[in-house]
Amino acid sequence: MAAWSGWPITLFLLIPVGTAVYGRVRDSSSVHPINPARDGQRVLTCCSAAHLAELQQHYRRRPFVNEELWAMKIDRAMRQHSHRLTNEQLIRETGLNLIQLEASATWRYRRHYDIPKSAGEQ
Structure with missing residues (x-):
């Protein structure tokens, strides 16, 4: 085995x-x-x-959701540190930009609270 x-x-x-x-x-x-x-x-x-x-x-x-991938990248960065990271540190650690950080936070919030996207959102 x-x-x-x-x-x-x-x-x-x-x-x-x-x-x-x-x-x-x-x-x-x-x-x-x-x-x-x-x-x-x-x-x-x-x-x-x-x-x-x-x-x-x-x-x-299974759909490939960029915001989900970005959230996972943030999780990995957070696990590697014993303290909270600022947005600037997260940007440096993950290679994401501020818009992607915010989009992943929105995705995670909506998923947690089962909030559907509003009309016109992608």
């Missing part, structure tokens, strides 16, 4: 060694713990090509 230990979980794979099938999909809820170049990509480990295809189809149907 192979084990992968990474933030925030440890995953035990019940796939015989040498038989796993791997793929990568776009996923706005996924950020890499240390490599921002891999943000928005989720690595999949599957027991068969058919299962990989099923998961890839699932992620194709």
Whole structure:
């Protein structure tokens, strides 16, 4: 049994060694713990090509939401510090701009309180 230990979980794979099938999909809820170049990509480990295809189809149907990705980038930056970060520090740490910081905060607020977008919003 192979084990992968990474933030925030440890995953035990019940796939015989040498038989796993791997793929990568776009996923706005996924950020890499240390490599921002891999943000928005989720690595999949599957027991068969058919299962990989099923998961890839699932992620194709899931919308890629930029504001969600930005919120995840902010979360990663906050986890790396023991104190609150200013907007200027968040901009430097995440590579986002102030408009993106505000959009991610609005997205998170609306999602938490289940508030729909108003007419005309994208």
